[in-house]
Amino acid sequence: MSTDPYVLRVNGKNHEVFDAHLGESLLWVLRERLGLPGSKNACEEGECGSCSVQVDGELVCSCLVLAVAAVGLEVTTIEGLAPDGELADVQRAFVEAGAVQCGFCTPGLLMAVDMLLDDLPDDSDPDDLIIREAISGNLCRCTGYGRILEAVSIAADLRRGNRT
Amino acid sequence: MSVTIALTLEEVCEALTEFPGAQLLAGGTDLIVGINRGQVEFDHVVVIDRVNELRGWRREGHELVLGAGLTYSEMGRGKLPVLLPALAQAARTVGSPQIRNAGTLGGNLATSSPAGDTLPVLAALDATIDLRSSHGTRQLTLDRFIRGVKQNALEPGELIEAVRVPVLEGPQEFLKVGTRNAMVISVASLALVVDRVDQNVRVGLGSVAPVPVRAIEAEAFVNGVIDWDTGSVPDVAVDQFSDLVIKAARPIDDQRGTATYRSHAIGVLARRALLRVFVGGAG
Numbered sequence: 001m002s003t004d005p006y007v008l009r010v011n012g013k014n015h016e017v018f019d020a021h022l023g024e025s026l027l028w029v030l031r032e033r034l035g036l037p038g039s040k041n042a043c044e045e046g047e048c049g050s051c052s053v054q055v056d057g058e059l060v061c062s063c064l065v066l067a068v069a070a071v072g073l074e075v076t077t078i079e080g081l082a083p084d085g086e087l088a089d090v091q092r093a094f095v096e097a098g099a100v101q102c103g104f105c106t107p108g109l110l111m112a113v114d115m116l117l118d119d120l121p122d123d124s125d126p127d128d129l130i131i132r133e134a135i136s137g138n139l140c141r142c143t144g145y146g147r148i149l150e151a152v153s154i155a156a157d158l159r160r161g162n163r164t
Numbered sequence: 165m166s167v168t169i170a171l172t173l174e175e176v177c178e179a180l181t182e183f184p185g186a187q188l189l190a191g192g193t194d195l196i197v198g199i200n201r202g203q204v205e206f207d208h209v210v211v212i213d214r215v216n217e218l219r220g221w222r223r224e225g226h227e228l229v230l231g232a233g234l235t236y237s238e239m240g241r242g243k244l245p246v247l248l249p250a251l252a253q254a255a256r257t258v259g260s261p262q263i264r265n266a267g268t269l270g271g272n273l274a275t276s277s278p279a280g281d282t283l284p285v286l287a288a289l290d291a292t293i294d295l296r297s298s299h300g301t302r303q304l305t306l307d308r309f310i311r312g313v314k315q316n317a318l319e320p321g322e323l324i325e326a327v328r329v330p331v332l333e334g335p336q337e338f339l340k341v342g343t344r345n346a347m348v349i350s351v352a353s354l355a356l357v358v359d360r361v362d363q364n365v366r367v368g369l370g371s372v373a374p375v376p377v378r379a380i381e382a383e384a385f386v387n388g389v390i391d392w393d394t395g396s397v398p399d400v401a402v403d404q405f406s407d408l409v410i411k412a413a414r415p416i417d418d419q420r421g422t423a424t425y426r427s428h429a430i431g432v433l434a435r436r437a438l439l440r441v442f443v444g445g446a447g
Binding site for chain 2: 003004022023025044045046047049052058059060061063064065066068069071072112115133134136137138
């Protein structure tokens, strides 16, 4: 049995969803129905963070959002982070620091770090504990996190215009 | 199969009357996991996270009324960490930022897991739960609301509207043992709150019994030996307090820990919490 058609607003555009099932998660609809596979599917229980997106300016696991319950909300995925084709500051920082190995956790981490930098007061450097807490919901099995932490400081500098 | 995105409490109650078996959806951090696994069957979902009456919190005299939709992230923002430090500490140990942005106080109560992180705090604070349905409202104390492992007093058609807790003058502590700091389900947890005005200490325990429990005997004992003028307790009393807290627990062996370990851990947490709010060594 399927739901009535509904509209999701993702990365500033409206997407109509047809013939969906009520129990479909936002992650599944993004990947399988809307052609936005950047958010990754791993644990489907909110444990790994690889599906992280921003919904109305809050970082959430898209695997734990019921897609129909996101009607009328503003969803931003990794595809919306740098819509003009240029790399966003966080993406540049991850490339520069070599913080990407297999890349599976990267989209979720970028969404989390983007959120962290948005929430920080302009003049403060994020201390190590704040950074670690902000990415504590994003598991990476390759890097050991060293270069990810390095990437976050580079991204913080870029966001504040301390370097170009 | 259908969905109602409710904007008011009245709409929630109407939907629950029309679809008595409906699933309520707030943060989704428990329910959607079950749906993803194919373990939850339902025909109708009532989405309640946009109901304004359930959001936020307010102060009514010496009482705080916490909306059921208050998220863990919100428990750590603004004035709440000052008014309810133990709740803010407990909330910060829940899951990850992603989970804390979604999960709610009402959801923690409705799931009624023995490991629910806010529950020992609510037990220590003697919380009252406001329930609502199309038939009206009723209030239950926490011990009457939670009936067993994942069992509670919610009737069909009923939802949690708010949680009432007192504003206490005095320090509070929440401590939790798990395998690491983030994304961890507690193996044992303890909340200790001090009421300097009525001069008493209250202790709630989590993950060491089928339901959150109060360590009543331990409270009574320690209330008798605290020197309120100096804010201190005798060293010997700390050990006895710890032993009495262990006595209040009814732990089991499971995949996260053994009953023996849980007893030990809750005793350590009791001692640690007491010595964070009082000075040892008196008398």
